[in-house]
Amino acid sequence: MSKLRRREALWFYLFASPWIIGFVVFLLGPMIASIYISLTDWDSFTPPKFVGLENYTRLLTEDPVFWKALWNTFFYAAISVPLGLGIGLWLANLLNKQVRLRKVFRTLIYLPTLVPLVATAMIFKMVLAPSGPLNDVLGVFSIPGPSWLLESIWVKPALILLSVWGAGGATVLLLAAMKGIPRELYEAAEVDGAGPFRQFWSITFPQLTPIIFFNLIMGLIGAFQVFSQVYILTKGGPDNASQMMVPLLFNEAFSFYHMGYASALSWLLFAVILVFTLLAFRTARRWVFYETEVK
Amino acid sequence: MATVISAAAPPQQEPEPGPERTPSRDRVMGVFRATPFTYATLIIVSAVLCVPLVFVVSIALSSDQTVNANTFTILPREFHWDNFTRVFSTDLPMQRFLLNSVIISTGAVIGQVLSSGLVGYAFARLRAPGKNALFIIVLATMMIPAQITMIPQFILFKELGWVNTFLPLIVPNFFSNAFNVFLVRQFVSRLPSEIDEAAMVDGLGFFGIYRRIMLPMLSPVLIAIGIFTLTATWGDFMGPLIYLNDETKMPLALGVQYITSTSQALQAPPWNLVMVGSILLTLPMILVYYLGQRYLYEMDISGGSAGVK
Numbered sequence: 156m157s158k159l160r161r162r163e164a165l166w167f168y169l170f171a172s173p174w175i176i177g178f179v180v181f182l183l184g185p186m187i188a189s190i191y192i193s194l195t196d197w198d199s200f201t202p203p204k205f206v207g208l209e210n211y212t213r214l215l216t217e218d219p220v221f222w223k224a225l226w227n228t229f230f231y232a233a234i235s236v237p238l239g240l241g242i243g244l245w246l247a248n249l250l251n252k253q254v255r256l257r258k259v260f261r262t263l264i265y266l267p268t269l270v271p272l273v274a275t276a277m278i279f280k281m282v283l284a285p286s287g288p289l290n291d292v293l294g295v296f297s298i299p300g301p302s303w304l305l306e307s308i309w310v311k312p313a314l315i316l317l318s319v320w321g322a323g324g325a326t327v328l329l330l331a332a333m334k335g336i337p338r339e340l341y342e343a344a345e346v347d348g349a350g351p352f353r354q355f356w357s358i359t360f361p362q363l364t365p366i367i368f369f370n371l372i373m374g375l376i377g378a379f380q381v382f383s384q385v386y387i388l389t390k391g392g393p394d395n396a397s398q399m400m401v402p403l404l405f406n407e408a409f410s411f412y413h414m415g416y417a418s419a420l421s422w423l424l425f426a427v428i429l430v431f432t433l434l435a436f437r438t439a440r441r442w443v444f445y446e447t448e449v450k
Numbered sequence: 451m452a453t454v455i456s457a458a459a460p461p462q463q464e465p466e467p468g469p470e471r472t473p474s475r476d477r478v479m480g481v482f483r484a485t486p487f488t489y490a491t492l493i494i495v496s497a498v499l500c501v502p503l504v505f506v507v508s509i510a511l512s513s514d515q516t517v518n519a520n521t522f523t524i525l526p527r528e529f530h531w532d533n534f535t536r537v538f539s540t541d542l543p544m545q546r547f548l549l550n551s552v553i554i555s556t557g558a559v560i561g562q563v564l565s566s567g568l569v570g571y572a573f574a575r576l577r578a579p580g581k582n583a584l585f586i587i588v589l590a591t592m593m594i595p596a597q598i599t600m601i602p603q604f605i606l607f608k609e610l611g612w613v614n615t616f617l618p619l620i621v622p623n624f625f626s627n628a629f630n631v632f633l634v635r636q637f638v639s640r641l642p643s644e645i646d647e648a649a650m651v652d653g654l655g656f657f658g659i660y661r662r663i664m665l666p667m668l669s670p671v672l673i674a675i676g677i678f679t680l681t682a683t684w685g686d687f688m689g690p691l692i693y694l695n696d697e698t699k700m701p702l703a704l705g706v707q708y709i710t711s712t713s714q715a716l717q718a719p720p721w722n723l724v725m726v727g728s729i730l731l732t733l734p735m736i737l738v739y740y741l742g743q744r745y746l747y748e749m750d751i752s753g754g755s756a757g758v759k
Binding site for chain 1: 524578
């Protein structure tokens with residue numbers, strides 16, 4: 156290697172050192188430690204006791220709360236993410252028409268996504284109160300509103316409602332993508348006599364599928380890690396009806412100091428996220444449209 | 451893809467799909483024709499989405515009596531603007547929370563901007579053995595959920611005596627993160643390499659090229675990274691919840707929740723002041739988005755959800 160190349164390599168490692176050091180200290184090291192901790196019984200104060208795979212088997216076979224949390228998280232992710240994207244797509248399609256005041260509508264729809272999660276949780280605590288505004292509105296139509304966060308059947312729909320409030324994020328993104336769809340496609344379809352509905356399903360939607368797919372994946376990964384709103388609004392209650400994976404993990408680790416058990420839980424969470432991501436990729440071939448495949 | 455993004459950038463003029471391209475109104479194509487139904491739907495949806503925000507303002511402007519009696523309405527009926535000054539003068543350490551948020555967020559933003567630029571530039575331009583393997587690791591780390599490293603990191607910071615300080619929330623940012631490195635690398639890769647080659651011929655060293663040539667050109671991506679980091683840190687709840695237990699150290703996001711959770715069982719939380727806190731938490735985000743949106747859209751976030759939460 157020439158002297159210059161050696162110097163360049165040296166500078167590369169110097170410049171990249173923040174990431175390399177961070178990777179070793181904050182990621183690789185902790186990951187290895189986490190594997191070991193997950194095989195022990197440890198309260199972080201006394202020396203850890205090696206127990207092999209006991210934490211994993213206990214989680215999978217003896218802990219009913221784990222399965223409940225897994226189911227709840229799955230339920231939450233499987234509904235909130237597609238629902239949010241669906242509403243986003245619907246609103247983006249409306250805004251893509253020749254609407255007056257488009258910017259005003261877009262801003263109003265996007266505004267909720269700028270509210271930090273803690274503030275959102277505070278807002279929904281008031282909105283979803285048994286005598287809050289949502290139930291007042293339902294009362295106008297003589298529908299007796301449930302006490303959302305306090306009832307086991309309604310607490311998950313309530314959390315889904317909170318997440319769907321942020322559908323403006325997907326709206327803005329999909330609207331931007333819709334603007335990039337070549338108009339010739341629509342013009343050709345118009346000539347062929349396709350109506351607006353047909354044009355949406357045969358042009359707009361297929362053209363957007365790569366972006367929808369990407370956001371579906373990112374959304375699912377995020378939804379599986381839902382924490383703040385559950386912790387603030389329900390603490391997993393009532394009767395674990397809204398207990399989810401990360402709040403459960405947090406409690407085990409930082410309320411009960413079951414560091415081994417919580418670490419095992421974190422690896423199971425990783426496994427679950429991985430499985431669902433791979434499943435989503437498996438389905439992608441059937442519905443995600445990539446321009447390059449045609450050309 | 452650049453056209454897509456610029457089309458969405460609010461400050462620039464939007465190419466309206468209608469008038470300029472289609473000379474007469476009746477030639478607007480079916481799909482793009484807005485019907486009264488379109489307007490009705492948009493008005494109803496915007497109103498429904500904004501009602502919670504109006505409600506927050508209404509509660510924030512309510513008197514203590516109204517709050518205690520639970521009689522607030524969606525549209526504000528009373529205007530106690532003094533609530534906004536009261537949060538800074540009562541025994542609620544709101545100004546402390548706010549200051550803590552500013553300190554933590556500033557530290558985190560400085561850390562990410564300084565480190566991501568350097569690392570991203572190195573991955574984009576400098577040649578070194580093992581670089582490609584390292585970059586694959588960078589990409590792979592994006593898949594690891596933070597929960598895996600949460601407990602060992604906590605133990606590490608506890609051993610360092612950093613619990614109940616801002617350090618665990620600030621210091622890791624000085625080591626950049628995979629997503630930001632990736633953003634900078636992609637950005638630098640699109641800049642013509644003749645620029646730094648010319649600078650090299652002129653005798654600038656690698657650091658000189660970075661400092662004098664690259665850094666000024668990187669400002670859009672670094673501003674975008676600053677905005678992402680600020681938004682994430684300002685609203686972060688779990689980090690402060692794990693590391694900070696002293697009331698005077700809490701940032702606003704944790705402090706607002708703390709006020710509601712520590713009120714005595716008999717005494718309801720001061721909801722009007724909590725909502726003032728929520729507004730204080732939200733306003734900077736709206737301001738940052740408003741000022742920074744053109745940088746966010748300038749970044750080619752083609753397939754991504756990077757620009758928006």
